[in-house]
Amino acid sequence: MTWNMEATANTAYETENSRSRKREFLHKALTVAKKAILPEQAEKNIMVYSHPVDAVQVRILDNPVINTVFKSLIDTAVDAKYGTVLSSGIPVNEKTFPELNEIVEHCVEMLQIRRPYVVVSGAVGFNAITMGSDEEPYIVLGNHLVSALTKEQLSFVIGHECGHVAMGHVVYHTAANVVGTMANAIPVVGPVAYNSACIAIKAWSRRSEITADRAGLLCCGDMETAKKTLMQLELGFIQVEGLDADNYVESSQSYRKAGVLRRIGEYTASHPILPKRIQALDVFENSECYYLARNMVPPTGTMSAAELMKAVEEQIRVL
Numbered sequence: 001m002t003w004n005m006e007a008t009a010n011t012a013y014e015t016e017n018s019r020s021r022k023r024e025f026l027h028k029a030l031t032v033a034k035k036a037i038l039p040e041q042a043e044k045n046i047m048v049y050s051h052p053v054d055a056v057q058v059r060i061l062d063n064p065v066i067n068t069v070f071k072s073l074i075d076t077a078v079d080a081k082y083g084t085v086l087s088s089g090i091p092v093n094e095k096t097f098p099e100l101n102e103i104v105e106h107c108v109e110m111l112q113i114r115r116p117y118v119v120v121s122g123a124v125g126f127n128a129i130t131m132g133s134d135e136e137p138y139i140v141l142g143n144h145l146v147s148a149l150t151k152e153q154l155s156f157v158i159g160h161e162c163g164h165v166a167m168g169h170v171v172y173h174t175a176a177n178v179v180g181t182m183a184n185a186i187p188v189v190g191p192v193a194y195n196s197a198c199i200a201i202k203a204w205s206r207r208s209e210i211t212a213d214r215a216g217l218l219c220c221g222d223m224e225t226a227k228k229t230l231m232q233l234e235l236g237f238i239q240v241e242g243l244d245a246d247n248y249v250e251s252s253q254s255y256r257k258a259g260v261l262r263r264i265g266e267y268t269a270s271h272p273i274l275p276k277r278i279q280a281l282d283v284f285e286n287s288e289c290y291y292l293a294r295n296m297v298p299p300t301g302t303m304s305a306a307e308l309m310k311a312v313e314e315q316i317r318v319l
Helices: 005-015 019-035 040-049 052-061 064-088 098-111 143-148 151-167 170-184 189-197 199-220 223-235 245-257 264-268 274-285 288-293 305-316
Strands: 117-121 128-132 137-142
Touching: 040 199, 040 288, 052 151, 052 199, 052 305, 064 117, 064 128, 064 137, 098 117, 098 151, 098 199, 117 143, 128 151, 128 170, 137 143, 137 151, 143 151, 151 199, 151 223, 199 223, 199 264, 199 274, 199 288, 199 305, 223 245, 223 274, 245 274, 274 288, 274 305, 288 305
Parallel strands: 117 137
Antiparallel strands: 128 137
């Protein structure tokens, strides 16, 4: 069964048009998140910083039939697709990468999750990926990423990946990647059929990245660091110091507004484009959810949780 996640979120807000009903809608979505299968100690934090549509989608997918199919697929897929990477990658611990190990420990403590098995590998380059299952999560950090980023920037990246673990995304993301790889093996028809069938799942995936970015911000503790890290992921080894993140976002907006076809490719993307992710973090930092996630009292006039969801939906929608 497929549905348009973009339309679902927008319709929900059009229907729940009063402020009190918006709050009720958000409360229901967050209650669903609490019931998702997550490490027990992580539930409180997830309730605060997860994107509500993301939380609802995780709950929808979390049923015995789907989990049985997915987990059987995951066990085989991780061994087949990533076994060599995980076997040959250098594990992160106090003996191999003591500073990196401290960052992992910090993120695990901040998000209150079980520690994933983390390796540094040349197989993923300037990237980081999370895979596996809730019981056995794995994170692979690209060697170029580790060498290029500062300690603070790595806190954002590792916090982002740990956010996927905390929210319970890992098994579903891994399954989707495996299915995508299988579809791409079928010339012409495979990729077209896969992208068409997975538009709704990709819409959820983009929202799951918003949740993970929020976890990254909580772990690095600095908005400027988060912005510069996202820009660094685009530029690779070109340093971002001196670049204006706000100008980057504004330029992207101007370009995209000039034509519908310039935005249509986002429908099949698993991640929002980087300028949108920066925008979404900006509004999160100015919301009550951010302060509550940091165990702080929100200042008067701070954006409510319901207002945050609406603002982010407007930012990350494709058309």
